[in-house]
Amino acid sequence: MQRYFLSRILQSILLLFGVLFLVFFMVRITGDPAALMMPRTASPEQIEAFREAMGFNRPLIVQFVDFVRGVMVGDFGNSLHFKTPALPLVLERLPATLQLATAAMLMAMLVGIPLGLIGGLNPGSIMDSLARGLALLGQSVPNFWLALILISFFAVKLGWFPSFGRDEWKSVVLPAFALGLSTMGQLARLTRSSTLEIRSEDFVRTAYSKGLHPRTIYAKHIFRNVAIPLVSVIAVQFGYMLGGSIYIEFIFSWPGIGQLLQQAIGWRDFPLVQAIAVFTSLAVLALNLLTDVAYVLIDPRIRYGIR
Amino acid sequence: MAFDNLNFSHEPDSLLDKERTWGDRVRYLARLLWRDRSGVIGVVIFLSVVAAALFAPWIAPYDPLAQDLRNSKQPPVWQEGGAWDHPLGTDNLGRDILSRIIYGARVSITVGFFGVIIAASLGMIIGSIAGYLGGRVDSVVMGFINLLLSLPYLLFVVFIAAVLGRSLLNVILIFGVTDSPIFARVTRGEVLRIRRSGYVESAICAGARWPYIIVDHILPNLIGPLITLATFEMSAMIFYEAGLGFLGLSVPPSIPSWGNMLAAGRKYLTSATWIATMPGLAIMYTSLGMNLLGDWLRDVLDPRLRRSRR
Numbered sequence: 001m002q003r004y005f006l007s008r009i010l011q012s013i014l015l016l017f018g019v020l021f022l023v024f025f026m027v028r029i030t031g032d033p034a035a036l037m038m039p040r041t042a043s044p045e046q047i048e049a050f051r052e053a054m055g056f057n058r059p060l061i062v063q064f065v066d067f068v069r070g071v072m073v074g075d076f077g078n079s080l081h082f083k084t085p086a087l088p089l090v091l092e093r094l095p096a097t098l099q100l101a102t103a104a105m106l107m108a109m110l111v112g113i114p115l116g117l118i119g120g121l122n123p124g125s126i127m128d129s130l131a132r133g134l135a136l137l138g139q140s141v142p143n144f145w146l147a148l149i150l151i152s153f154f155a156v157k158l159g160w161f162p163s164f165g166r167d168e169w170k171s172v173v174l175p176a177f178a179l180g181l182s183t184m185g186q187l188a189r190l191t192r193s194s195t196l197e198i199r200s201e202d203f204v205r206t207a208y209s210k211g212l213h214p215r216t217i218y219a220k221h222i223f224r225n226v227a228i229p230l231v232s233v234i235a236v237q238f239g240y241m242l243g244g245s246i247y248i249e250f251i252f253s254w255p256g257i258g259q260l261l262q263q264a265i266g267w268r269d270f271p272l273v274q275a276i277a278v279f280t281s282l283a284v285l286a287l288n289l290l291t292d293v294a295y296v297l298i299d300p301r302i303r304y305g306i307r
Numbered sequence: 308m309a310f311d312n313l314n315f316s317h318e319p320d321s322l323l324d325k326e327r328t329w330g331d332r333v334r335y336l337a338r339l340l341w342r343d344r345s346g347v348i349g350v351v352i353f354l355s356v357v358a359a360a361l362f363a364p365w366i367a368p369y370d371p372l373a374q375d376l377r378n379s380k381q382p383p384v385w386q387e388g389g390a391w392d393h394p395l396g397t398d399n400l401g402r403d404i405l406s407r408i409i410y411g412a413r414v415s416i417t418v419g420f421f422g423v424i425i426a427a428s429l430g431m432i433i434g435s436i437a438g439y440l441g442g443r444v445d446s447v448v449m450g451f452i453n454l455l456l457s458l459p460y461l462l463f464v465v466f467i468a469a470v471l472g473r474s475l476l477n478v479i480l481i482f483g484v485t486d487s488p489i490f491a492r493v494t495r496g497e498v499l500r501i502r503r504s505g506y507v508e509s510a511i512c513a514g515a516r517w518p519y520i521i522v523d524h525i526l527p528n529l530i531g532p533l534i535t536l537a538t539f540e541m542s543a544m545i546f547y548e549a550g551l552g553f554l555g556l557s558v559p560p561s562i563p564s565w566g567n568m569l570a571a572g573r574k575y576l577t578s579a580t581w582i583a584t585m586p587g588l589a590i591m592y593t594s595l596g597m598n599l600l601g602d603w604l605r606d607v608l609d610p611r612l613r614r615s616r617r
Contacts, residue, residue: 015454019454030470142590240459240460247550262554277463280459284459
């Protein structure tokens with residue numbers, strides 16, 4: 001098992017190098033990063049001076065080694081817009097994004113999982129149709145559009161929630177719902193299908209014939225098995241929310257990483273964009289690693305399989 | 308539910324069974340389709356969007372770029388102040404929203420179609436090479452593919468779009484390249500599975516050559532899962548294109564696209580909601596239809612699922 005963990009960690013480090021490579025070359029695919037980062041009105045002399053200052057005229061390999069060495073010690077260079085180091089700017093926005101993603105995930109879990117369970121245990125019932133409808137809705141409604149609809153109805157027409165900002169607890173409700181709906185649908189769908197599958201397993205029938213109380217069977221035999229695939233979906237979706245809340249943060253002026261990314265692109269502040277990309281990828285990679293570890297710990301079948 | 312009254316004992320397993328003529332296959336598909344209502348809805352929705360894209364100049368009542376400032380922000384027909392001359396209302400510059408949505412389908416369908424073609428071709432090449440050669444090549448290629456799939460996708464798409472700049476070709480290329488890993492992974496998995504299967508082994512024992520095996524055994528079995536995947540991915544691309552447009556990173560603002568319309572409508576959320584809601588409904592309609600279509604294709608093209616489906 002230790003060998004498995006070790007190889008997973010090594011793999012994640014390799015992946016991180018892959019990310020650095022991608023992020024480094026992405027700003028250079030047009031051939032001239034200086035022209036990319038300078039305003040369109042800049043004169044050739046200004047661009048030349050900028051290229052000199054950023055070191056873009058050095059050989060690529062030297063620049064790459066420099067970039068990687070900087071990242072190792074948390075130095076992503078200075079933001080062009082703020083003229084301060086890029087990493088603290090990203091970290092400063094992290095709590096807001098984490099708060100939004102956590103609220104969205106909680107909402108998705110609290111609605112999606114029970115609905116899927118009830119639907120899966122009573123196929124064909126009203127709750128079942130509701131679970132399937134929610135799954136289809138979550139799949140087809142674009143979250144940026146949902147956000148606009150929520151604002152125009154709940155914020156503008158009814159005035160129940162603020163339409164932007166992060167000032168009071170009520171501020172998080174609309175953006176979290178908009179961000180969480182697709183996950184809610186996915187959780188409902190997955191919970192429903194695995195409940196359907198597991199409730200007709202032999203061990204469940206055995207449990208019934210032993211005369212166990214249905215409540216015990218639901219909790220111990222069904223839900224524990226349903227929970228296993230949910231863990232990985234929840235982790236993947238949480239990672240997706242960290243990187244995918246761009247629209248929602250943009251629409252609700254939520255001061256998180258997504259909004260910073262959108263602003264940084266507007267300012268053509270690519271060192272800041274690079275810092276955001278590396279940082280978010282790192283968070284997602286770490287999350288994936290943790291999920292794999294959690295998986296091994298939860299599921300005895302895997303635990304014995306990889307010894 | 309849908310297939311209960313189908314007697315499978317007379318149905319050959321594969322649509323690509325050699326005994327069948329193409330007419331047979333189409334009739335068989337049509338019969339399966341007719342028995343699945345959500346599949347019918349999916350097909351109808353998808354074809355209607357494709358038709359809107361193909362025949363936009365003949366269907367659209369107005370020029371999508373024609374401004375008419377005297378009639379700006381006219382509400383849709385079911386709201387107070389709406390009229391039948393602009394059924395879905397007009398935007399802030401008095402342009403007819405219905406016509407813009409019909410023309411917008413062109414951008415979405417073009418991006419989705421060519422994006423999927425590029426992604427599927429790249430993915431099939433990479434995936435089948437990895438699947439055939441196996442060994443070290445396979446583990447290196449798949450390691451890289453898994454890296455790409457574990458990245459925050461949207462963030463990188465936005466990043467590349469910002470670097471490359473706004474153009475239709477760029478958007479197609481971005482989706483075509485960034486979406487190829489998923490096709491590669493599915494192709495590889497299928498190739499590995501099919502190669503180990505009994506019928507390929509017996510074909511080898513019977514002395515069949517590789518090209519024959521690829522064309523006659525592997526490709527036909529690959530088509531089903533890939534068509535299903537392509538449907539879902541095309542739906543996703545339409546979705547993401549609109550999202551990029553909303554952030555101002557897709558096609559230039561002069562081109563009517565659903566994402567550009569949403570971005571423009573955002574400013575008028577309090578005074579003229581319909582400018583933003585209408586294009587959103589178009590995205591939802593398309594994506595709902597393609598998801599239903601994909602679900603149906605998955606059930607129909609995979610004989611194993613077709614039998615067990617209840």
